[in-house]
Amino acid sequence: MKNTLIWLLFLVLALPLLLTACSDEDDTPATGNLQVNIQNMVGTAPLQLDEGTYTSPAGDTYSVSNFKYYISNVKLISSNGQATFAEPESYHLIAQGGKTAFELKDIPVGTYDKIELAIGVDEAHNHSTDQPGDLDPSNEMVWDWDTGYKFLSLVGAYTGDTESGALVFHVGGDANYKILTLNLPKAINLREQATFELSLQADVNELFQGPHTIDFDEMNSGGHGAGPSMVAENYSNGFLKVVEVK
Numbered sequence: 001m002k003n004t005l006i007w008l009l010f011l012v013l014a015l016p017l018l019l020t021a022c023s024d025e026d027d028t029p030a031t032g033n034l035q036v037n038i039q040n041m042v043g044t045a046p047l048q049l050d051e052g053t054y055t056s057p058a059g060d061t062y063s064v065s066n067f068k069y070y071i072s073n074v075k076l077i078s079s080n081g082q083a084t085f086a087e088p089e090s091y092h093l094i095a096q097g098g099k100t101a102f103e104l105k106d107i108p109v110g111t112y113d114k115i116e117l118a119i120g121v122d123e124a125h126n127h128s129t130d131q132p133g134d135l136d137p138s139n140e141m142v143w144d145w146d147t148g149y150k151f152l153s154l155v156g157a158y159t160g161d162t163e164s165g166a167l168v169f170h171v172g173g174d175a176n177y178k179i180l181t182l183n184l185p186k187a188i189n190l191r192e193q194a195t196f197e198l199s200l201q202a203d204v205n206e207l208f209q210g211p212h213t214i215d216f217d218e219m220n221s222g223g224h225g226a227g228p229s230m231v232a233e234n235y236s237n238g239f240l241k242v243v244e245v246k
Contacts, residue, residue, distance in 0.1 A: 032190035034076070034104040035197045039243075040067060040096050042204045047096055057209035060216040062158040062167055064204065067096040068141060069152040069235075070121050070134070073179075076107060077114040079187060085112070091121065093134040093141060094202070113187040115198065115242075119235055120151035120177035148172055152235065154207065160217035168221040169207070169231055176232035186245040199243040206239040207231050 040047040042054040042064075050065050071092045076085040085107045092102045120126075125135065126149055129142045141150045149172060156167040188196045208214040212230040222228045 031106045031108055032194045032196070034107060034188060035101065035195070036074075036104065036200065037101045037197065038071075038094055038200045038202055039100065040094075040202050040204065047204055049096055054205070056158075056214070056216065057205055058213050058215040060158050060160045062156055062216065064096070064154060064156040064167075066153060066155040067204065068098075068139075068150075069094055069119060069202075070141070070149065071102075071117050071119060072121055073116075073118045074104060075116040076104070076112040076188065077116060077181075079111050079113045083108070083110050083112075085110075089133070091125070091134050093139055099134075107190060109190045111187050111189045111191070113184050114181055115184060116179065116181045117240075118177060118179045119232075119239070120172075121149045122177060123174045126172075126174060126177070143170075143172065151176055152207075152231070154204070158216040158220060160215065160220075163217050165220065167216060169228065170222070171228040171231050171235075173228070176229060178232055178236035180236060180240060182240065182242050184242060184245050188245060197244075197246050199245075200240055201243050202240050203238070206237070207234050210234055210237050 042052065045052065045054070047064060047067065049067070050063065053061060053063050056062055071094055072090055074087045074090045078084065085104070087104050092099070094100055121135070125131065127147050129135070129137050129147060129149065135149070141153060142148070143150065150170045152169070152171040154167070154169045158164060158167045184198070190196075208231075212234055214230060214234075219227050222231075
């Protein structure tokens with residue numbers, strides 16, 4: 001009888017602790033969010049439409065009046081490579097003077113130290129332009145003469161060593177859809193913090209160098225073909241970089 005009373009007393013005292021522990025577990029969020037902010041730059045200077053004058057890697061002077069590109073199929077990859085979060089319906093039209101941020105929602109709790117994303121629109125969606133949201137044709141990122149999207153559009157003007165004129169690069173085509181994987185300087189640990197911010201920079205000058213240095217006297221426009229393919233190879237090498245995770 002005495003032992004029974006002792007056990008009952010123990011259970012009465014322990015019950016609040018057990019309930020508190022369960023409550024703490026219930027309070028742990030199952031998912032988190034990541035705000036992605038993108039700043040368009042030219043080297044170390046923020047891109048300014050129409051107002052800024054810049055020097056290309058080949059030494060040409062140029063300005064930009066319109067700059068847009070698609071970021072799509074965004075994924076977060078865990079530190080052990082075993083867990084991946086893929087954003088559903090992941091198509092974001094980044095436009096200087098327009099949208100430069102988006103939010104990844106309902107990310108499963110975990111630790112992620114890489115972000116994977118693509119520049120362009122994947123083949124499954126590239127050849128059907130009757131789509132909503134950022135893929136809507138009203139965004140003026142579809143071809144007039146072909147079915148498909150412009151993955152990147154840069155319009156401006158240039159002055160080279162021998163010529164000057166309009167600068168028009170429209171990059172598209174399935175071969176120019178490029179997937180990038182970027183390491184994060186700080187892991188996104190959604191067990192410790194429910195919401196993070198990721199800051200990226202996109203450097204316009206990197207479109208015109210590494211591996212191909214583009215001289216505007218020789219190449220200043222293009223939609224399909226060798227020129228845009230060179231730009232696409234360049235934007236898969238250094239165009240986007242991670243600045244900060246917080």
